[in-house]
Amino acid sequence: MIPHIMSRTPPHPTREQIELPLVLDCLSDPIRLAIVYQLAQQERVSSELCCGDFNGLAGKSNLTYHFAKLRDCGLMQTRVAGTNRFMRLRREDLEARFPGLLDAVLQSAAKDADRLQLVAECDVVEAK
């Protein structure tokens, strides 16, 4: 039987392969910034979210596209479990490569949460 593509974990860059321009470019898109922000908010509750939790941000296939970019640049990790894909922030790797960067971006985003139309923390938790 031929191995099934979809059940395999997609490729991720190693920590050392994470590149600053790619990370910044990823974070510069409002939808991807919202994904990363929501992931960060959720971290206190659980470190993972699945694709469906972001349905409010864009259409399904568009989200797949943005997830791939976030994965390719090293910001997110995807874990496959059954029919779900669980995402988490690669906090430690980011912190090791670019100390303070992710937090500076997240705090900047939090400051402009209204302007950027980001979900408030309570929204995320309640939506569970």
Add this chain to the structure above:
Amino acid sequence: MIPHIMSRTPPHPTREQIELPLVLDCLSDPIRLAIVYQLAQQERVSSELCCGDFNGLAGKSNLTYHFAKLRDCGLMQTRVAGTNRFMRLRREDLEARFPGLLDAVLQSAAKDADRLQLVAECDVVEAK
């Protein structure tokens, strides 16, 4: 006599108009990141550099394009003096809007200076 366009200072966004996605997008381009980095290195010597100081990074008209993007997003300020345009980083405004962000990016860039082909500090100073 009709006022001469080129002698006027180009428009800049106010501090409040500076937007996070635009700033990140600006910094995600390797040439623009190099410009900002060089400007930051130079700050200890003088807070300003003129277009010609960046000739190593790209062609003249391409530089004009990147300078415009940096100015439009609020990262740089341009001052016109004779036939020169002097650039400086809008450090205070950036710090007020997004505390810690610029420094986190600059430190990250410094860590990857080789990979990003950024000018070493001594190169900048010696090139004067």
Add this chain to the structure above:
DNA sequence: TCGATAGTTCAATAAACATTGAACATAGGA
């Protein structure tokens, strides 16, 4: 006043990007 220097503007081009919907693959439950 002329020439050189500094930088801008404009049009053209090729590549990358975000977005959509339709078709598909996979896993789990009735």
Add this chain to the structure above:
DNA sequence: TCCTATGTTCAATGTTTATTGAACTATCGA
């Protein structure tokens, strides 16, 4: 075993992007 939920793949579309060179404008100094 079939139905449903979850998510991916693919092709098509229109937009934005970076880069180039040629023509231009403005300023300074000889």
